[in-house]
Every structure is written in structure tokens, then in C-alpha cells.
Amino acid sequence: MTFILLDESRPGQVIDRQPQGTATQEHPLRDLIFEHPELLPVRELEPEIGRVVAVTRELHLPGAGFVDVFLISEHGRLILVECKLWRNPQARREVVGQILDYARELARYSYDDLQRVVSSRLERPGNALYELAKAAGSSLSEADFVDRVSRDLRHGRFLLLIAGDGITEGTQRIGEYLQAQAGLAFDFGLVEMAEYRFVDPVTGSERRIMQPRLLARTAVIERHVIRQEVPGVVIEPVEQAAPTPSGTTASAPSESFAAWRGFVDRFVAQVRFDDPGQLPPRSGGNGWIRVPLPDGLYVNLYRSASEQKIGAQVRFAGSEGIARWSELLAEREAIDAEFMATIGEAPTWADGDVPVLKITRSSPLPWNDAATEEEQRRWFAATANQFVNSLRPRLLGSGAA
Numbered sequence: 499m500t501f502i503l504l505d506e507s508r509p510g511q512v513i514d515r516q517p518q519g520t521a522t523q524e525h526p527l528r529d530l531i532f533e534h535p536e537l538l539p540v541r542e543l544e545p546e547i548g549r550v551v552a553v554t555r556e557l558h559l560p561g562a563g564f565v566d567v568f569l570i571s572e573h574g575r576l577i578l579v580e581c582k583l584w585r586n587p588q589a590r591r592e593v594v595g596q597i598l599d600y601a602r603e604l605a606r607y608s609y610d611d612l613q614r615v616v617s618s619r620l621e622r623p624g625n626a627l628y629e630l631a632k633a634a635g636s637s638l639s640e641a642d643f644v645d646r647v648s649r650d651l652r653h654g655r656f657l658l659l660i661a662g663d664g665i666t667e668g669t670q671r672i673g674e675y676l677q678a679q680a681g682l683a684f685d686f687g688l689v690e691m692a693e694y695r696f697v698d699p700v701t702g703s704e705r706r707i708m709q710p711r712l713l714a715r716t717a718v719i720e721r722h723v724i725r726q727e728v729p730g731v732v733i734e735p736v737e738q739a740a741p742t743p744s745g746t747t748a749s750a751p752s753e754s755f756a757a758w759r760g761f762v763d764r765f766v767a768q769v770r771f772d773d774p775g776q777l778p779p780r781s782g783g784n785g786w787i788r789v790p791l792p793d794g795l796y797v798n799l800y801r802s803a804s805e806q807k808i809g810a811q812v813r814f815a816g817s818e819g820i821a822r823w824s825e826l827l828a829e830r831e832a833i834d835a836e837f838m839a840t841i842g843e844a845p846t847w848a849d850g851d852v853p854v855l856k857i858t859r860s861s862p863l864p865w866n867d868a869a870t871e872e873e874q875r876r877w878f879a880a881t882a883n884q885f886v887n888s889l890r891p892r893l894l895g896s897g898a899a
Contacts, residue, residue, distance in 0.1 A: 503696065513696040513707065527581045527691060528555060528566045530708065531661060535569050537710045538659060540577065543687050546759055546781070547657075548572040551634040553627065554619045562603035563596065568616075570627055572636040574646040576604070577657045597658050601684055605654035609644050612651065653777075654684060661689040661710075687712055758784050761871060769879040776886050789882045792893040793822055797885040799878045806863055808874055810881045811856035812889065823853040826892060836888045841881060855889075857881055 503511040531537060535550045549572045557568040567579040580597040604612070616626050628636075628643050636643065650656065694707040762781045769779060779789045779799070789797035791812065801808050814823035826833065827847065834844035841857065848854040859877060861870070 503699075505699070508699060511696060511699060513694045525581075527583075527661060527663070528579075530691075531567050531579055531581065535567075537691075537708060538569075538577075538579070538661075538689060539710055539712055540571075540657065540659075540687075542712050543685055544575070544657065545784070546573075547575055548636075549634045550577065551630050553616060553630060557619055558615065559600055559603045562599045565600050570631055572631050572634040574631060574636070574638065574643050574650070575657060576647065576650060577659065578604070579659045579661055582660065582662045593660055593662075597660060601654060601656050601658055604656065605651060607651050609648045609651065612647070656684045658684050658686045659689055660687075661691055663691055663693065761875070762787055764871075765875045765878060768875060769882065771883050771886055773886050773890055776890065779882065787878065789886065791886070791890055793818065795819065795822065795889075795893065797882050797889075799882060801861070801865070801874065803863060803865070806861060807858050808861045808877065809856060809858035810878070810885060811854050812885065814853045814855075820853065822893060823855075826855070826889065829892065833888045837884055840884050840887075855885075 503513055505511075532552045532555050535552045538550065540547050540550055550569050551572070553568045553570055555567055557565040559565060565578050566581045569577040569579065571577065578597060578600050580593055580600075582593045607615075613625060613627060617623060620626055625640065625644075627647065628640050631638070631643060638646065690711055692709040692711070694709065696705055696707075697703070698705050759781065762779075765787065766779055777790045779787050781787060785801050787799040789799065791797060795812055795814070797810055797812055799808075799810050814820055830847060837844050837857075843857065845855050845857045848856065861874060865871065865874070
């Protein structure tokens with residue numbers, strides 16, 4: 499990509515990107531992210547993450563190493579950043595394993611453990627994490643903040659970011675590193691820091707422009723959000739400018755997302771699964787709730803305002819997904835009977851390039867009254883529970899085989 503600096507008083511100045519692989523040290527990139535955490539495109543991964551504040555550089559996790567940059571959001575989301583120069587072939591092979599080592603080690607910590615290492619690094623007594631989050635605008639009480647961070651530590655729920663000067667094709671194998679990681683429920687992003695330099699025509703001094711971005715296609719790497727929920731991994735292309743299931747777009751008012759966030763929080767608080775090993779659901783974006791299944795599959799619960807319906811579906815993408823679909827299809831009669839016994843209807847088995855197992859239900863607008871929302875949450879809870887009861891043991895059984 500090339501930029502053009504426009505000025506009415508002089509011809510446009512072309513600003514070319516610095517060639518990849520010309521950087522020789524990683525610490526300038528680390529320092530840049532620490533000093534300007536707003537550079538990181540974290541809202542493309544988690545729109546509700548809030549303001550992000552830097553905690554420290556080189557946080558020592560005994561047994562794992564030093565996290566390049568450790569950050570926290572105002573809502574208590576823990577963010578680990580590892581910086582690498584991608585001209586180094588060793589980086590392409592090892593950086594993913596390195597940041598996963600940090601996550602595994604951190605998942606063993608209690609809040610007191612984390613507070614101790616942070617306070618030691620900052621030479622700052624007291625609850626430094628909470629104080630930083632509060633200064634960033636957190637509305638949480640100290641007790642609620644500690645509870646939220648403690649839950650994320652317990653479940654290995656972190657945002658892991660790898661930042662580099664240009665991620666190459668070798669990183670396409672990232673899924674191979676992630677598939678073996680059990681016990682964590684993290685979001686993962688690859689961030690490219692493209693650098694542009696030019697001579698300021700007014701002052702004559704050299705200027706730099708840093709352009710952070712989630713990566714977009716191979717020869718860099720096809721833009722993906724990589725999510726792992728135990729067990730399994732799914733790598734999802736990020737769709738460009740697609741409308742959300744609720745009929746809104748990326749520019750929808752923030753209150754729409756806030757209302758959905760409240761709906762999700764109430765749903766998560768009330769849903770109960772018969773399967774004791776089932777992980778909790780989570781928001782998948784505005785209008786979506788995701789319930790993780792084995793083999794990187796999900797029950798996607800959604801509301802569609804444009805179609806005035808709610809639904810639940812499991813998509814079986816890729817060769818492994820299609821293989822699981824075929825195994826379940828062989829037990830269709832039994833699965834349909836299980837759904838009929840609890841939900842009162844059998845799911846639709848939609849074959850195609852990406853097979854889908856789904857159930858939908860009419861839900862006329864408006865949705866802004868408490869009774870309608872409660873009815874939707876009850877339906878989501880019962881339907882998700884049945885998907886888990888029917889699919890999870892069968893998927894685990896096929897994985898064991």
C-alpha cells in the first residue's frame with residue numbers, strides 16, 4: 499500500500515512502505531505498543547473491550563518467560579502481546595508456541611498471584627491492576643473487577659496478540675500449533691505493523707507513520723480471527739462490511755450493542771446445561787451467541803430483526819467439519835427423536851458446501867419488552883441445551899475413535 503501526502507501549496511508526495519525485514523530489533527516495536535496501546539486494533543476482535551491501558555513491559559512469568567507487553571482493558575480483559583520480526587524464520591516457527599506458553603502459565607495464577615508479579619514489576623504496592631483500569635475509566639467496583647479477572651484467569655480467557663513487521667506465509671500453519679492446546683479459551687490475533695517514512699516538506703525532518711492492521715491475505719496471511727474454545731480450534735475469515743444478524747451494520751449506534759450485551763449477560767446468567775463439562779456461552783458479536791462444541795464447532799444462537807426470527811445452528815465447515823456432519827447424519831433418526839422429545843420439533847439438516855444443522859422460530863418485532871426477551875432467552879437456553887446433549891457426546895466419541 500502507498501500513501502499520498504496532499505497539500506494545496508505543493509505537489510502530492512508519495513509515501514512508500516518500508517520494505518519488510520529491514521528492522522533489526524524487536525524492542526522498538528515493543529516500546530511503541532507499550533507507549534501507544536491504542537495502536538492495537540483490538541476492537542476489530544472484541545468490539546466491547548473498552549479502553550486499553552498498558553500495564554508493563556517484560557512481565558516475568560516464572561517458568562514461561564517474559565511477556566513483551568502486558569495490557570488490561572477497563573473491563574478487566576487481560577491482553578498479552580508478543581512482538582517478532584518476521585524476517586526471522588525461527589519467529590515463524592516459535593512465536594505462537596511462545597505466547598501460548600505465557601497463556602498456559604498465566605492460567606495457573608490466582609488474582610493474588612497476578613497482583614504480586616505486577617506489583618513487583620511496577621514497584622507499586624496495592625491493587626495496581628484495578629487502579630490502572632479505574633484510571634482508564636472502569637465503572638466496575640474493585641470486588642467486581644477482581645471477580646472478573648479471576649474468572650478469566652481460571653478459564654484461561656485472554657486476548658493473545660502477535661505483532662510483527664509483516665507476517666509471512668509460514669504463519670498459515672498456525673492452526674497446527676493451536677489444535678493441541680487444551681484448557682484455554684482465548685482470542686488470538688495477528689497484527690501487522692506497517693511502517694512508512696517520509697521527509698516533512700516543511701521542516702525537512704524525517705517522519706514515520708505506523709499502520710496497524712489485522713492481516714488480510716496470504717503472501718501476507720488471509721485475514722482471520724482465530725478462536726479456540728476447549729476442545730478444538732476454528733479459524734474464521736473476517737467478513738467485510740456484512741450486515742449483522744440483527745439487521746444492523748458496523749456503524750450501528752453503540753446503544754444497540756449495549757442492549758445486546760445486556761441480553762447476553764442475562765442469558766449467560768440463566769442458562770444451565772445438563773452436561774457438566776460444557777463450557778459457558780459467549781457473545782459472538784452483535785446479534786450472536788456462541789456455545790462451544792468439540793472439534794472447533796459451535797452452536798450459534800442468533801436474532802434476526804430483518805427476518806423477525808430467532809434461531810440456532812451448527813455449521814460444519816471444512817473437510818473435518820464435513821466428516822463430523824457425515825457421522826452425525828448416520829444417527830439422524832436418533833438425534834431427531836431427542837429434539838422432538840424436548841424441543842417439540844426436529845432440526846433441519848441442510849446439506850451443501852457447508853452443511854448446517856439448524857432450528858428457527860418466528861419472533862415478531864418489537865423485542866424491547868421484558869416478556870419477549872425472557873421468552874427468547876428461554877428458547878435459546880432449551881435449544882442450546884439440546885444441541886449440546888445430542889451433539890457433544892457424539893462428537894467426543896468420534897474424536898476418541
